Amino acid sequence: MRMPNPRVLAEVLRTGHVHARLRAAREGLTGVRLQVIAAALDLGLLDALGEGPAGTEQLAGRLGVVDHDLLAAYLRVLAAAGLVTGEASWRLTRYGRAVAGDDVVRASYEGFGGYHSELYRALPALLRGGPGRHDTVDSGEVVARLSAAIHPLIRDLLVRTVTARRPRRVLDIGCGAGLLLAAMLEAAPEAVGIGVDVDPDVAALARRTLSERGLADRAGVEEVDIREALAAGLPGALADGIDLALLANSIYYVPVDERVELLRAVARLLTPGGALLVVTTVAGPQVFSRHLDLLLRAQDGRMELPAADVLLGQLREAGLQPDPPERIGPAGAALSAVTAIR
Known part of the structure; x- marks a missing residue:
């Protein structure tokens, strides 16, 4: 292999910001890789190969692809x-096989290759007054599946809380895939529970989780916006007292000026001495925290990440007594939990 001319290398080093150029190229390839894999999932290509090995023409038939040369290049x-x-x-x-078969890995590529990165392509129009985004509606199922990645971080806290408080009725607000509701019920074998989620696809996912865990006879899932149901005085299955309510990574989907009203309504559902456990990514200097805050502010409805001190104040204003926040996860993580007592 012929080595590059030293004078050419010296010229490269003298011109521009070499480290910045190398980083840009490295991060650019990372971005390309993300889109390459997201496209394969969207096309169904990895699932098609999961059926067994195939030549290009056979694979094209499985996928309904007509441009075989382009498929081969891809x-x-x-x-x-x-x-x-x-x-x-x-x-x-x-x-x-891991990308196709591990749902958290799969959802990560779908989410970050989709609405997470689409935000920045839409940002110029948003900054000029364009309409807000609807990612929580359009990508609700992917959002719920992505949240499963932090399930192990929250499960230990939930088990400790449930073991200490021994609730008879539990409530999971914005229950997502139902994993955390299932964890509460498994930690309290005598308890019954209810999950609520506004997205029908997500609610169906939660029901499937409960059924697969053998918990369907102890819990139900309602497709409802809990804010609208409580405001209308129609609590449904929530009418009986709740001993432990959970808001896990869902408080930031509520517009700031509506949060105290929601927390106050949830507080009224609690039995005396009952607890609300709020788990949330908080506003902080971490890249993901800043990114998620931007993503929320770009939504129709102008949501945002809560600052820890602001959240404590909102809980007090709602008539609850919050404990000091507890950080969840490794140092530098922006995930915190607050237990507030009625």
Whole structure:
């Protein structure tokens, strides 16, 4: 291999910001890789290869693809990215199987390759007064599946809280995939529970989780916006006292000027001495925290991440007595929990 001319290398080093250029190229390739994999999931290509190895033409038939040459070129990109191998007969690598089969990994590529990065392509129009986004509605199921990534971080806290308080009725507001509701019920075998979520697809996902865990006879899931139901005086299954309510990574989907009203309504559902556990990403200097705050502010309805001290004040204003926040996860994480007692 012929080495580059030293004078050319010296010229490269003298011109521009070399480290910035290298970082831009590295991060650019990372961005390309993200979109490469997201497209494979959207196309159904990884699932199609999960049925078994296939040549390009056979795979095109499975996918309904008519441009075989373009498909072959795309498969070579996926091969370079380490997801598939074997051009004569394409098959998934171990990594490709993990992307297709691990739902948290899959949801991560779908979410960050979708609405998380689409935000920045839409940002110029948003900054000039364009309409707000609707990611929580349009991508509700992916949002719920992504939240499963932090389930282990919250589960230990939930088990400790449930074990100490021994609730008879639990409530999960914005229950997502139902994993945390299931964790509460498993930690309190005598308890019954209710989950609420405004998205029908997400509510169906939660019901499936409860059924798979053998908990369907102890819990139900309602497709309802709890703010509207409580404001209308129609609490439904929530009419009986709740001993422990959970708001896990959902308080920031409520516009700031409506949060105290929601917290006050939830407080009224609690039995005397009952508790509301709020788990949330808080506003902080971390890149993801800043990004999520921007994403929320770009939504129709102007949401935002809560600052820890502001959240404590809102809980007090709602008539609850909050304990000091507890950080969840490793140092530097922006995930915190607050227990507030009625």
